[in-house]
Amino acid sequence: MNAISLIRIIFIALWSASISLVAGFFLLIGGKKKGPELYQSFSLIWSRIILEFCGIEVEVKGLEKLKNLQGAILVSNHMSYFDTPIIVFVLKIAFRIVFKIELLKVAIFGWILGRSGNIPVDRKNPDEETYEKIEKALEQGINVVMFAEGTSGYDNKISRFKRGPFIIAYEVGAVIIPVVIKGSYFIYNKTNKKLINSGKVTVEFLDPIKDFLDEEIFFRKSLPIKEKIRATKKVKEKTRNTIVSKYWEA
Numbered sequence: 051m052n053a054i055s056l057i058r059i060i061f062i063a064l065w066s067a068s069i070s071l072v073a074g075f076f077l078l079i080g081g082k083k084k085g086p087e088l089y090q091s092f093s094l095i096w097s098r099i100i101l102e103f104c105g106i107e108v109e110v111k112g113l114e115k116l117k118n119l120q121g122a123i124l125v126s127n128h129m130s131y132f133d134t135p136i137i138v139f140v141l142k143i144a145f146r147i148v149f150k151i152e153l154l155k156v157a158i159f160g161w162i163l164g165r166s167g168n169i170p171v172d173r174k175n176p177d178e179e180t181y182e183k184i185e186k187a188l189e190q191g192i193n194v195v196m197f198a199e200g201t202s203g204y205d206n207k208i209s210r211f212k213r214g215p216f217i218i219a220y221e222v223g224a225v226i227i228p229v230v231i232k233g234s235y236f237i238y239n240k241t242n243k244k245l246i247n248s249g250k251v252t253v254e255f256l257d258p259i260k261d262f263l264d265e266e267i268f269f270r271k272s273l274p275i276k277e278k279i280r281a282t283k284k285v286k287e288k289t290r291n292t293i294v295s296k297y298w299e300a
Contacts, residue, residue, distance in 0.1 A: 051244035058104050058246045065103075067158045069096045074162040086167030090144070093166075097135035105248030106132070106237055110140045112255035115227065119143055120191035122258070123219050126229035127208045127293050128197035130238050132251075133231050137195055140253050145193040148184065150201070173200045176214060188222050195229075198290070204240045208297060211290045216282040217275075223267045228256040228289050230296045256292060261285050 051059075073092035077085040101108060124145070126137065134147065151170040154160040164170065169183045187194055198211035219226050233251035262285070270278070 055244060055246045059244075061103055062100055065099060066096065069099075070159045070162040074165070077162065077165055085165075086146070087144070089162075089166040093138045097139040100135050101139055104237070104246055106136075107250045108136060108139060109250065109252045110254075111252065113140070113142070115255045115258065116141075116143055116193075119193055119225075119227070121188045121222075122193050122225040122227050123188070123215050124193060124195045124227045124229050124255075125198045125211075125215050125289055125293075126195065127231055127297060128199045128202045129206070129208075129231060130202055130234035132234045132237050133197065133202065136231060136234060136251055136253060137229070141195070143193055144191075145195055146184075146187050147195045148180075148197075169194070171214075173212075181214075181218060184218050185222050188218070188224050198286075202240060206235045206239075208290070208294050211286050213279055213282060213286060216286045216289070217278045219285075220262050220278060220282045221267065221271050223262050223264060223270075225263065226259040226261075226285070226289055228259065228292050228296075230254045230256065230293050232297060254296060256296060259285060259289060259292075261288075 069092055073089050073096075076088040076092065079085075080088045124137075124141075126133065134149070137147070146168050148169045148171050149163070151172045154164045154170055156163075169180060169187070171180045184194055184196075196215040198215050199209040200212045203209050216226070218224070231251065231253050233249060236247060237249050237251065238246050270281075273281070
């Protein structure tokens with residue numbers, strides 16, 4: 051670990067704990083209705099400071115495709131731990147992030163995160179309650195960000211997508227917005243967890259996938275899980291292929 055990376059890691063830990071305490075206070079004041087909105091505002095500050103401190107420049111493409119977007123699932127590739135602050139920084143719409151349940155164990159940060167309106171998921175054993183929370187957010191017109199690979203990998207490649215985001219989109223008739231994050235792997239990755247680099251990252255929002263927009267939502271909710279998997283497989287592969295193609299585009 052070099053000195054610059056050590057300073058960055060220490061700063062991120064202290065800054066995250068500090069801003070979480072402030073955000074937690076406003077969560078309590080805002081209650082269930084206003085609290086998540088206030089938390090999102092502090093999340094933007096949190097992400098902006100981290101990216102600036104680490105010397106990370108973010109370029110955004112296709113942001114106009116999110117205009118007036120409500121109740122959509124934003125499906126993104128996942129290359130780095132920095133993908134979360136990057137997504138938080140670029141989104142200017144109401145959203146919730148589905149995050150790994152292990153983050154709830156992080157001191158201060160995790161406790162506040164669990165009360166923020168964002169949605170924890172057990173990646174090894176997602177339960178019905180998690181799906182219901184995501185569906186409820188979508189039905190209320192709130193957009194949901196999901197990393198379809200489930201976790202970032204050790205290599206600079208896009209892994210297989212989990213079926214969860216697509217089953218939910220199928221059940222509620224949600225639009226899917228493919229999101230491509232380029233460059234974050236070279237900022238920070240699992241191969242060398244002690245190194246944080248400066249650099250440029252590009253986030254691109256692609257054309258919406260509207261295959262699940264119809265009026266048979268009640269019927270689809272009652273289908274057996276095997277039928278839902280079969281019905282969503284093509285869209286899952288279509289979304290992944292679109293993201294992979296754009297990721298490797300020169």
